[in-house]
Amino acid sequence: MVNPKFLFLFIFSTLLFACVEPFEINLNTKDKILFIEADLNNIDDNQSITLQYNFPSNSSIEYVGIDNAKVEVIENGSNIISCSFSSEGTYLLPTKFKTKIGAEYQLHFTLADGSEYKSSIETSQDVPPISNVYSRFVSKSIAWEQSMLDGHEIFIDTKDNPTEGDFYLWQWKMYEKESYCISCQGGKYYNNPLPLGVCIDDANLKRRNITYDYQCSGDCWDIIFSNKVNIMSDIYTNSGEIKNRLVAEIPFFQFKECVVEIQQFSISKSAFDYFNLIIQQNQNNGSLADTPPAGLIGNIKNINNSVEAVGGFFVVAAKTTYNYWLKRDDYANGTVPYGTLNGRAPSPELAGADTSRPPFAPCIESKTRTAVKPQGWLK
Incomplete structure (x- = not known):
């Protein structure tokens, strides 16, 4: 799961910003x-x-x-x-x-x-609506986690406000159905204490550097956020149509469909x-x-x-949104999904003589995960 906090250290010297003096x-x-x-x-x-x-x-x-x-x-x-x-x-x-x-x-x-x-x-300031959204599959063109992945570029059509001096920003967040809700590195998951359960270390698994993944006990969606800033001034499009604007680059994490919420902002x-x-x-x-x-x-x-x-x-910033159902049915032959576990293939704990194992794991609500069916989900 991608963490929406893209916290990198930037080394700056003198920075200028609008009316702020160099500092x-x-x-x-x-x-x-x-x-x-x-x-x-x-x-x-x-x-x-x-x-x-x-x-x-x-x-x-x-x-x-x-x-x-x-x-x-x-x-x-x-x-x-x-x-x-x-x-x-x-x-x-x-x-x-x-x-x-x-x-x-x-x-x-x-x-x-x-x-x-x-x-x-x-x-x-007022923001115009998004009139149309469409996508296309691209190979090895989506930058993600220091890799170039297969994925989809998503474009929109909109219309610039009639006033001069408008500025726009686009962001996206994606809802993907998740099968595994908890991963235990060097240990096993136990659903007691309720409701969250706990991973308990296992010396043998730690020594072998084994991670086990545990299936969700119900519906669960991961929420993945954009990792780029996408802005535009209307200096060249004042009062005109904004067409074919690239607003999202969605990695091909899995073959399943997903919902991409496109967010269009009118900013100062x-x-x-x-x-x-x-x-x-x-x-x-x-x-x-x-x-x-x-x-x-x-x-x-x-x-x-x-x-x-x-x-x-x-x-x-005034905001408008558009929930786009990305079918992912136009991928190229031989496309292999990156996976929803940061590129790692799932490794479920094997069932043994103990029929109570492996247990299912809860979908824990957070900024990056939800059990609530997202708007625009068609299944």
Whole structure:
């Protein structure tokens, strides 16, 4: 299963972003960097803001959530929308909060030590619908997990807004039916204690470096996220048709069909410039809500300390979606699926004299897995 947190370490020197002055960050330091994840839109029922400290080193980044902060969103300069703390630095907006087209939003938060931060004001702009979606199979052309895989390119048709200065971003997430729900490396799975069960080490299996995979006890879907930033300015298409826009590259994980949710965002110019910097530095980034490079400075400032480096971006974007049923019936002869276990073939525990084994494993709800049938699933 691919983790949607594409956390790579980027070594940057001086970075420019919109109205933000050049700021040099030495990522070889062990000093912490404040980082914000915030993606507000007009569609999702459950929206949140995450505050965390990043501790970069030469080879990795450690992420630690920030608790005990006061977090709020200011709508149109006066309406204060308070966020409630959840866990691990995540603060929830009120249930079913959605941005309003044309409204202005600003993030404001205060840490436990009194440090106060504000974002620039971001405006929610209307987004056109996706009119058509289609796909084609390609061989060894999809970059995934440092490999070039067979897969499908997905294209859309849409129409640019009639106003000038529109900016778009596309992301996708894929729902694939999963057969195996738990893998135990060097051990066996036991479904007690309920409800999750546990993997228990086995010295013999550890010595032989054996991993066992356990079938799901019911329906289960893996949720796989895009790993590229895909943006466009309407400078060449103002008020015209946007046709044959490549918006997704889907690895051929298995022969079974899947649902691909195409997400089309209308973003601000400042957000466009921010994501464009990510593309220029390195394309290995995830979705709007994922953590961009630790050294990339966004639109949030410490109001009492303008030289503090604050990472991340407060994004306000109108969104529309299209659930596309990818049949996967047009693959080339000889195509071999990569598999849903990161390229590893399943290795189920063999049945023996004990008829209670191997047990089935539960589908554990998470950001990357669900037992709820996704919209657009046709079977």
